[in-house]
Amino acid sequence: QEEKKQLTLKVEELERKLETTSAQNIEFLQVIAKREESIHQCQLRLEEKTRECSSLARQLEMAIEDAKRQVEQTRERATARERAAQSKMLDLETQLSRIKTELNQLRRNKDDAERRYESRLQDLKDRLEQSESTNRSMQNYVQFLKSSYANVF
Numbered sequence: 001q002e003e004k005k006q007l008t009l010k011v012e013e014l015e016r017k018l019e020t021t022s023a024q025n026i027e028f029l030q031v032i033a034k035r036e037e038s039i040h041q042c043q044l045r046l047e048e049k050t051r052e053c054s055s056l057a058r059q060l061e062m063a064i065e066d067a068k069r070q071v072e073q074t075r076e077r078a079t080a081r082e083r084a085a086q087s088k089m090l091d092l093e094t095q096l097s098r099i100k101t102e103l104n105q106l107r108r109n110k111d112d113a114e115r116r117y118e119s120r121l122q123d124l125k126d127r128l129e130q131s132e133s134t135n136r137s138m139q140n141y142v143q144f145l146k147s148s149y150a151n152v153f
Helices: 002-152
Strands: none
């Protein structure tokens, strides 16, 4: 009986240990289930974040490509404007050179014309003076003739 009693005590102790272990197992299973659920939720969030990152990466790549395209277009427009400006500048320089040449020619023509007119004016002045001198001489002669005729008659 003593042995039976000890065995019973041992069995009871082992049953308590088994119950405690079973309770611990249930707790561990619950903890594991919660952790697995948490891991599953984290994996879902990770997948969602991965998709979001992929989408953002694609958007970023598209934005970079768009920016590159815009930069290239802007560069091409600037280059075209620069070429047009250089062409216009060359045209204007050509026009300026032509106009300066024409202006110099006109100045020479004006100077030549002024010299010719000055010469002609001086010639006319000389002829006028000579004519006036001749006119005075003739008036003096006429006066002389008048006074001579007056004295004779």
